[in-house]
Amino acid sequence: MSRSIAEKRAAFRALHGSGCFVLPNPWDAGSARYLESLGFRAIATTSSGFAWSNGCADNHMSLEAVLAHLRSMVAATNLPVNADFENGFGANPEEVAESVELAVATGVAALSIEDSTGDAGAPLFPIDVAVARLEAARGAIDESGGDTLLIGRAENFVVGMTDLDDTLARLQAYAAAGADCLYAPGIRTAEEIQAVVQAVAPKPVNVLIGANSTLTIDDLAALGVRRVSVGGALARTAWGAFMRAAQSLAQGRFDGFGEAASGAQLNGLFGGDA
Structure with a gap:
């Protein structure tokens, strides 16, 4: 029996209340449906996986293409879909709000906004600008009904700026700006993960796990992590x-x-x- 968008969003929000769950990242409708068949309770899109399937590098797909992809993924499965919405597809907070409104309309249960600029010379937005962008996303979600979760991402470790103190300050600011869940992809050690969890408590934390990690789901749960994704x-x-x-x-x-x-x-x- 198919679930409504509202039911998917409510189920996804409930998953963030306690425990630790895996949020795998399919890249097309077929991979999404296979993950559903294995019993996963939610999925997240991957900007890199989607881009590669279209012969593009990560972060080189248009907003229109990403929105079409989100609609396809939502339609493919009964699972809630968390959208990898890159940096919000806007040069300023107003444009981010417009893009987020369009993303919410696809039926996703959540979406993430990165603080990365795409500029190698200045890879992160200044924290005040990043906060304004998150606040704009929060406002757009609230105006659309408020049942879509907002994930705030601090990209420090992804862009090579491995300053844990700045990462924690950004995540705390994003939590205050209205992010429902916080995410710092690239952190690896138990000490880093625990620091993030403690810094934004009681809000839930997503951790990215890829190759060569020695941490298990039980380890991450013990550290207080709420959800685990695998990116590309x-x-x-x-x-x-x-x-x-x-x-x-x-x-x-x-x-x-x-x-x-x-x-x-x-x-x-x-x-x-x-």
Whole structure:
């Protein structure tokens, strides 16, 4: 039985009340539906995975393309969808508010706003500008009904500015600006994660886990983390398998298909009883 947008949003908000859950990141409708079949309770889009599937680098898709992608992902599954909305697709708070209003209309249960600029010379917005952008996003969500969660992201560690004190100050400011959940992708150690959790408590924290992490879900739960996402890791894993098989094929070999999923399994997943 399909759930309404309101039901998806309410279910997603409830997940943030206690415990720790995994929020995997599919890149298209098919990968979203497979994750739903495994019993995950929510999914999040990945800007990088979506961009790569369209032959683009991360952060190079247009707002129109991203909105169409969000509509597709929401329609593909009964799960709540958390949108990776990059830096809000606006040069100023007013434009961010306009873009967020359009994103909310796609039916997503949550969306994240980064404080990254895309400028290598000045990769982060000044904190006061970043706060104004979050406040604009908060206002747009509230005017649309207020049931979509807002995630504030401090991108310090992603852009190479590994200043934990500045990261914590930004996250605290974003929490005060109305972010429902806080996120500092790139932090790795238990000490860094615990510092973030404590800095923004009682608001929930998302942690990004990729390759080479020794932390388990139980470890993260013990640190007080509420949700765990994987960013582009699933998409990169799929690309890795595809690239290895294609490279073997280019060399005249067919041994790259040994771990391929069966057509029957995929048809059964996507075709129901057909």
